[in-house]
Amino acid sequence: MEKTLKIRDMELGTGMPKVCVPITGKDKAGILQETELALQAGADLIEWRADYYVDVDDVQKTAGLGRELRKKMGNKPILFTYRTEGTNHSIELEKYIRLNQSMVDAGDVDLLDIELFMGDEVCQDFCGYAHGKGKAVIISSHDFEKTPNEQEIVGRLCKMRTLGADVPKVAVMPKNAGDVLTLLSATNQYANAHADGPLITMSMKWLGGISRISGEIFGSALTFGSTMRVSAPGQLAIEDLKYILNVLHHSENQ
Numbered sequence: 001m002e003k004t005l006k007i008r009d010m011e012l013g014t015g016m017p018k019v020c021v022p023i024t025g026k027d028k029a030g031i032l033q034e035t036e037l038a039l040q041a042g043a044d045l046i047e048w049r050a051d052y053y054v055d056v057d058d059v060q061k062t063a064g065l066g067r068e069l070r071k072k073m074g075n076k077p078i079l080f081t082y083r084t085e086g087t088n089h090s091i092e093l094e095k096y097i098r099l100n101q102s103m104v105d106a107g108d109v110d111l112l113d114i115e116l117f118m119g120d121e122v123c124q125d126f127c128g129y130a131h132g133k134g135k136a137v138i139i140s141s142h143d144f145e146k147t148p149n150e151q152e153i154v155g156r157l158c159k160m161r162t163l164g165a166d167v168p169k170v171a172v173m174p175k176n177a178g179d180v181l182t183l184l185s186a187t188n189q190y191a192n193a194h195a196d197g198p199l200i201t202m203s204m205k206w207l208g209g210i211s212r213i214s215g216e217i218f219g220s221a222l223t224f225g226s227t228m229r230v231s232a233p234g235q236l237a238i239e240d241l242k243y244i245l246n247v248l249h250h251s252e253n254q
């Protein structure tokens with residue numbers, strides 16, 4: 001991997017994978033409390049999973065809460081995500097675009113997650129919009145049923161980058177250990193042969209746990225760790241995650 005991505009105090013794509021805590025609170029008090037816990041636990045950044053927020057339909061309220069999170073986070077980045085894939089949270093496409101654009105306009109989040117399946121044009125236009133206002137974009141794809149083959153995963157990551165993603169991200173579901181190897185191999189292949197910036201991948205559930213701790217070796221720049229609740233199957237508690245990442249990182253000098 002050649003280039004890193006600097007967002008506020010965080011440099012993505014070098015050294016230990018950065019640890020991101022998903023914030024899945026339903027209301028303002030819960031969201032602020034989870035953010036506080038994430039900071040205390042040493043998160044490098046938070047992902048505000050706004051699809052859990054009860055008032056997400058109110059664009060002004062959502063932007064207002066974004067401002068409060070900004071104040072709490074100091075110079076640590078905020079990733080804004082409205083996840084539909086693998087959830088029962090749905091949103092009309094127009095609202096989805098408007099919500100994400102309004103968070104870009106408000107200026108308090110640094111990175112936004114857009115789902116690949118929303119359409120190539122949606123992704124491309126949104127990347128242009130966000131970049132125009134100095135924000136970075138993750139284009140993401142989740143397969144909660146299976147693990148596609150290596151070529152398909154690499155192809156998806158390449159496509160995301162072509163559409164303008166600063167960071168392409170793929171999460172897949174393993175049925176066996178071979179599937180986990182497929183994800184790791186695709187990550188390694190993309191990182192070595194195609195990447196000109198950071199990428200994020202993970203294999204979910206217990207079986208995929210190894211993919212959440214081995215990013216420094218295979219090329220995934222960020223990993224999700226939980227405090228109160230997991231936002232996807234297989235996420236490790238942040239304390240355990242940080243401990244293992246540290247052990248692996250420092251074992252280099254032994």
Ligand SMILES: O=C1C[C@@](O)(C(=O)O)C[C@@H](O)[C@@H]1O
Nearest residue numbers: 022081171202204224231232
């Ligand atoms: O896309 C991802 C990755 C994730 O699904 C995981 O498996 O850790 C967790 C989500 O909160 C995040 O948006």
